[in-house]
Amino acid sequence: MGLTACAQTKKNDKTAVERPDQQEMDTLQKAYFASGCFWCVEGVFESVEGVREVVSGYTGGQTENPTYEEVCGGRTGHAESVAVYYDSTKVSYETLLTVFFGSHDPSTQNRQGPDAGTQYRSAIFYQNTHEKLAAKHYIDSLLKNDIYPQVTTEVSPLTIFYQAEIYHQNYECTNPNNPYVQNVSVPRINKFKAAYPTLLKKED
Secondary structure, three states: OOOOOHHHOOOOOOOOOOOOOHHHHOOOEEEEEEEOOHHHHHHHHHOEOOEEEEEEEEEOOOOOOOOHHHHHOOOOOOEEEEEEEEOOOOOOHHHHHHHHHHOOOOOOOOEEOOEEOHHHOEEEEEOOHHHHHHHHHHHHHHHHOOOOOOOOOEEEEOOOOEEOOHHHOOHHHHOOOOHHHHHHHHHHHHHHHHHOHHHEOOOO
């Protein structure tokens, strides 16, 4: 029996988990990644020490103010993405790259698990030269050490990040009985946690 893809799952009426206030959010650094369904990606980064909040959204495309349905149609150019708000005194951007590459397969073109299309591509959206060079260096290391036969990860400048609809935020936490969450998100998150226990928040 095939797994239900992220784009095929109907929304849940639950609201997002309470977030830090704006004053605290403004003190944090941000990083932007895409690596498949953002429900999974959000859950992975939320488990990392030093990460204060993760917001699901859309970036990398040309359509203004896209909706979930438009992005899932694959014609907006946007990828399902996350904005990671982190405390740089506790976790570095380089460590976030380890989390990113350690929690998905960057060798597959426009696909992660059961989800296929450009909206599910592997991508890093950098904000400055440091992030750009760090991303490229990490990819070079993966190829040099034959970790993957190829790396399809897009490394592009961040233009604008659109926050996804409220029902997508903290989806894995607020929808534990969802079939996709149970069959795809949770196994993916647990696989990451098992591989990188030293990067996890103490309560995890």
